[in-house]
Amino acid sequence: MLPLKIALRFLKTSPVQSALIAAGISVGIATQVFVGSLITSLQASLVEQTIGSTPHVTIQAQEEGEPVRIDDRVWRVVREDARIEPGAAVAVRVTNALASDGEQSATLLLKGGDLDGLDAIYRLRERAVSGTPRLRSDDIVIGTALAKKFSLAPGDPLALSLPDGSRRTLRVAAIVDLGSEAANERQAFVNAGLPRSVLRWRADEFTALEVQLLEPFDSAAVAEDWRRRLRETSVVEWQGQNADLLTALQSQSSSSYMIQAFVLVAVALGIASTLAISAVQKTRQIGILKAMGMGDRQASRIFLWQAAVLGLAGTAGGVGLGFLLLWGFSFAPVQFSISPEPTFIALSASIGITVSMASSIIPARRTSRVDPIEVIQGG
Numbered sequence: 001m002l003p004l005k006i007a008l009r010f011l012k013t014s015p016v017q018s019a020l021i022a023a024g025i026s027v028g029i030a031t032q033v034f035v036g037s038l039i040t041s042l043q044a045s046l047v048e049q050t051i052g053s054t055p056h057v058t059i060q061a062q063e064e065g066e067p068v069r070i071d072d073r074v075w076r077v078v079r080e081d082a083r084i085e086p087g088a089a090v091a092v093r094v095t096n097a098l099a100s101d102g103e104q105s106a107t108l109l110l111k112g113g114d115l116d117g118l119d120a121i122y123r124l125r126e127r128a129v130s131g132t133p134r135l136r137s138d139d140i141v142i143g144t145a146l147a148k149k150f151s152l153a154p155g156d157p158l159a160l161s162l163p164d165g166s167r168r169t170l171r172v173a174a175i176v177d178l179g180s181e182a183a184n185e186r187q188a189f190v191n192a193g194l195p196r197s198v199l200r201w202r203a204d205e206f207t208a209l210e211v212q213l214l215e216p217f218d219s220a221a222v223a224e225d226w227r228r229r230l231r232e233t234s235v236v237e238w239q240g241q242n243a244d245l246l247t248a249l250q251s252q253s254s255s256s257y258m259i260q261a262f263v264l265v266a267v268a269l270g271i272a273s274t275l276a277i278s279a280v281q282k283t284r285q286i287g288i289l290k291a292m293g294m295g296d297r298q299a300s301r302i303f304l305w306q307a308a309v310l311g312l313a314g315t316a317g318g319v320g321l322g323f324l325l326l327w328g329f330s331f332a333p334v335q336f337s338i339s340p341e342p343t344f345i346a347l348s349a350s351i352g353i354t355v356s357m358a359s360s361i362i363p364a365r366r367t368s369r370v371d372p373i374e375v376i377q378g379g
Contacts, residue, residue, distance in 0.1 A: 007305035025314020033322030039256040055210035067205035088212035090117025093195035131174030140170040143184030311356025
């Protein structure tokens with residue numbers, strides 16, 4: 001381990017220089033960890049806000065406004081697919097209604113279905129701000145904006161005018177926050193029997209079958225698979241309907257990769273230039289060591305060990321600094337939180353050490369070409 005001992009001695013003879021290199025690596029790794037975690041968390045937040053409580057894939061009729069038949073074959077295709085969130089598949093019937101309190105009115109989109117299935121997708125229980133979501137025949141679950149507009153609370157009646165000319169008075173079971181002002185004012189959930197009676201559909205006829213997936217970005221592949229197996233239906237998925245969001249996410253990822261690439265280049269150049277200067281400064285010592293019998297490979301390993309020590313120290317400090325930055329960001333007045341990704345942090349650390357080692361190649365090769373006779377003759 002002679003090259004390691006010599007490398008440590010070289011580092012100790014220039015403590016300020018060594019500390020500056022390690023600090024530079026630390027800043028680079030910390031920037032990687034912070035920026036990468038920031039972009040990843042921001043993307044997750046955008047996806048959650050946009051489609052976190054909405055269907056990822058929807059099976060509907062090919063003709064708009066027509067019912068789609070959800071029979072055992074359709075359910076089998078959906079439930080046998082391991083990519084769907086367990087329980088997050090619900091057949092829904094949708095109809096319009098006019099809500100009124102005698103003084104003001106609001107158009108509602110009534111969505112009827114099984115409570116457990118609706119809850120798995122729309123998270124009604126989790127998003128309830130008052131009351132307990134339930135969908136008995138005379139229940140309705142409404143959004144916060146509609147409740148505020150009509151001054152409604154759980155247990156209050158809500159009069160509805162339906163498209164078939166009938167009128168129904170339902171009782172508010174719960175008030176939920178659906179995540180957007182429009183949904184909170186215009187969308188409500190009811191028992192599946194209500195829209196069925198209005199639409200006069202058969203028991204197996206629905207507006208759509210809504211599904212959430214374990215991985216939202218699998219939606220395109222899942223939809224394509226289901227289109228081949230359910231040719232009589234129309235299968236749509238969220239990525240095809242949110243092109244602008246996908247463009248924004250891809251732009252964020254590209255900018256993150258560019259920033260991290262420039263950081264890595266800066267770190268690599270800093271290490272390489274410093275080690276190159278060190279190789280020049282230590283030429284006489286290397287020449288003497290080689291004259292005493294040290295081989296070219298051993299001489300080269302001195303700078304490889306220097307780079308490894310600096311890389312490990314800088315990376316460890318960078319990961320620590322990165323966590324400190326993430327902790328500090330938690331106090332920032334923003335609408336999302338950063339969640340450190342262990343896999344990403346481990347990858348960043350590995351890249352930092354790899355770049356440090358790669359940066360030592362030129363100084364190591366320069367050292368291997370040192371001629372001890374020339375060095376000694378040159379004084």
